[in-house]
Every structure is written in C-alpha cells, then in structure tokens.
Amino acid sequence: MVVLKTKAEIDKMRIACSIVREVLEKLEDFVKPGITTLDVDKFAESIINSRDAVPSFKGYRGFPASVCTSVNEVVVHGIPGDRKLNDGDIVSVDVGAFIGGFHGDAARTFAVVDISEKSERLIRVTRESFFEGIKKAVIGGRLTDISNAIQTHVEAHDYGVVRDFFGHGIGRELHEEPTIPHFGRANRGLRLRAGMVVAVEPMVTEGDYSVTTLKDGWTAVTSDGSLAAHYENTVAITSSGPEILTL
Ligand code: MG
Secondary structure, three states, rough: OOOOOOHHHHHHHHHHHHHHHHHHHHHHHHHHOEEHHHHHHHHHHHHHHHHOOOOOOHHHHOOOOOOEEEEEEEEEOOOOOOOOOOOOOOEEEEEEEEEOOOOEEEEEEEEEOOOHHHHHHHHHHHHHHHHHHHHOOOOOEEHHHHHHHHHHHHHHEEEEEOOOOOOOOOOOOOOOOEOOOOOOOOOOOEEEOOEEEEEEEEEEEEEOOOHHHOOOOOEEEEEEOOEEEOOOEEEEEEOOEEOOOOO
16 A cells, blocks of 8 residues: 655655765765775764664664665675775665654765766766656656656666666655556556655666675675666655655
8 A cells, every 4th residue: 555645744754864865965975995885884874873863774674784885786785894995986875764753765876986987877877767767756647657767768878777676665664665666668557646755766787687686685786797876765746746855
C-alpha cells in the first residue's frame, strides 16, 4: 500500500531531508585522497548525530555502518572500511537520516580530486537521468513514466542502467511502496498522486548493467568491473509539481 503524506508530514520529512543534504554538501569538501571510506562514515555519522537524528541505514537488515560508500566499480551498498580513496577515484555515498518519525534518503557520486573526463561524464549523465525522470513525477502521470525517462537518457549516452536495485517510497519507513524501477516501458504502474514521497535513485554503469553481490552480502559491484555512479533524492509529488526535499 502506498502511504500518502499530508502537508504537515512532508514538512517533517523536510527536516530529515535537510540533514541528509547537509551531510552530502559537507562531504563535497571532506572527500579527498588518503582518507578511508570508514572516515567518510564517521564524518557523516557525526553530522547526523549532531542534529539529533539517527542514521537510517545503521543496523537496517544488519547493515554494519551509518552510510554506504561505493568506490569505482562498486555500484551500491559498499560497506565503509579501510579502503583508501585515491586521486582519480569516484565514490558514491548514500545517506539516510531519521528524525521526528520520518526518513530522508539521498546519494551522490563524488570525484576524488582529478578524475578522468570519462568518469565526469558518467557522473553527469547519472545526475541528468534523475532530473529527466523527475520531470515525469507529476500528478496524473504514471510510475513507469519516471522509469522510462531515466532509461532513455542513460541509454542515449551508451551507459547501462542497473536492473537489480530500485527506487522506493519513503516516509515513516525507509523503504515503502511503490517500488520504482529505473528502466522499463512508460505508461504503466500506478498513477501518481499528491502526497506520494519517493526516493528515485538511478545507478548507472559505464559498461554492462549486470551486477554481482560480494560475499559480505551487501557490496554490489559491476560484473564487468566497469565504473558505476549513483544519484538519488527524496522527492514529494505535490499539486505544484515535484519537490526535491534533499536539495
Ligand atoms: Mg534509497
């Protein structure tokens, strides 16, 4: 069942979402060569805690850290640890915060200083695909209009869009209905209504879109070892159009 949110509830979600945004903005300067993904985790957690919020991912289905850190060929759900970031790497950080009974969720892929033009393009197209999708997040439209717009943009740039992980509704639960594929034919699925709040999060690969989950049960890498990028925001569908709460 899709839980519609009232205006007051969306206002509460704004608080969780503003903390997620703050973390991602501060990571822009924090991410640099020589730090580990665990440093990223600790930094993010300290900001979330300083706002009296709780990291949404910590302990979620047993996830052992506060944020997900996915370097280069890691698509999503990378576990923070002793992997050092090197000049030229890209690192996707997925951040969730819970406060006042609601979650916020967003992700960005950061450049570790000087990245190649190829990597920059991958990050840019991934971000653009989110915005192409969100243009369709309007009342009366249908769920897979978003999916199709994302896939169309990604594939026009000869990249792959991941099939194994989905966007989702969000609110009192981190993952609510509906499940939102980032690919597929338009004009299917439920009709979009005011009060739906969704996390749309295309994961885009430089090569083939197939992914493999490592033995830790979390870390998802591209099967062909190619680079992957991730871009996500929490978005409220309102009578005045889509409102991105984590920007
Ligand atoms: Mg999400």
